Amino acid sequence: MGSKNSTATKRADALRSIDAIVQAAAECLGQNPEASLSEIARAAGVGRVTLYAHFNSRAEVVDAAMSRAIDRGNEVLDTVDLTGDPLLALARYVEAGWHLVDQARALLAAAQRELPAGRIRELHAGPAARVETLIARGRAEGAFRTDLPIAWMVNVLHTVMHSAAEEIRAGRLTHDHAAGHITATVLAAFTPPGTPVPETGGGV
Amino acid sequence: MGSKNSTATKRADALRSIDAIVQAAAECLGQNPEASLSEIARAAGVGRVTLYAHFNSRAEVVDAAMSRAIDRGNEVLDTVDLTGDPLLALARYVEAGWHLVDQARALLAAAQRELPAGRIRELHAGPAARVETLIARGRAEGAFRTDLPIAWMVNVLHTVMHSAAEEIRAGRLTHDHAAGHITATVLAAFTPPGTPVPETGGGV
């Protein structure tokens, strides 16, 4: 299972090739989810056969590219402070997170075609857990509503970020406004019924 | 442009075939966005050549299927009363609309692969216009926030409905709760900053 890297110690140039392939895969699939392995190999500056020397199938390549993107994302999210006022913490998460979603948008589309849904979910477990604990804390502190399941709220947050990325790609939203709109929308959506919606300055 | 039906008067059996093909396309593509034209023709109880007699390309078939789905949706939405209290009107829209989204989910996925983005948008113009005027009215009456663009709010509504459909398909949400969750989420998201979020009873 996984790539062909069993337990053997790889040579330096092999590792370099693998890295180039994964990187090229992320770029190519990011532009076109249907990019062929030939294209990816070419973009990586590597022969198609070499690609097959390291990956057994297309799915493995896509998986590796997606895993890499997620790992990168996790590194970025690690730097985000999610403590303190839940509202501000969520705003900080959005600020960092929506950008990641924007970058990985097309790659995710490719992954959704090639990988089983469970695997996609598995890969997202890290980011999802972060938001989940943040939302749980916000609920406990009375900042967020408790009349909706946490899973649904997590889903709403990611969905809205994702759709913002699509809107930008379609030219109906600018990068400048994205984070503000997302934050204003989600914070309102998370506000407990009966209490006033916070002002976020996510204006027009 | 469009299908091969130029201006000639079609014979009854031809019309029947076309209808069967479009219907089969909607069903097949709904189950598997990559369904081949052979599959669709077989499902329609029609020869593959016959399919090509009526449609010049795969794209035309997909377009026809999607158009049909949208038309059906518009018919349903025509029966929804969008007058009166904007909050209640929106709730009624969600109640009817999320179901449509749920049904057309996979078909839409197929259309997004095959059709240019502009065409998809064009097809959605009808439903989008409805929501747009409803939201505009709600804003004018002070029921909805005015600090976010209408286009964004329309997008949020549809995105949340769409994601609910995905959640159901993934088994993380039941049909019973869907409308309630969507309504509770969107109404809160649309509430003007500074005013309390309405209670919708969209509980856990």
Added chain:
DNA sequence: TATAAAGTGAACATCACTGTATGACTTAGC
């Protein structure tokens, strides 16, 4: 009922991608 439109399967030509093999060449690492 005559006839033109429509439907049919089978076959054909392309095309692109996947995955595998081969043998020669290059390079990392001890």
Added chain:
DNA sequence: GCTAAGTCATACAGTGATGTTCACTTTATA
């Protein structure tokens, strides 16, 4: 510098989809 690991170009086999042509049969409709 020797050896094993890695790379490469080319070639091949297999698959599955798209469109098209053909000769023939069925059926709607005037």
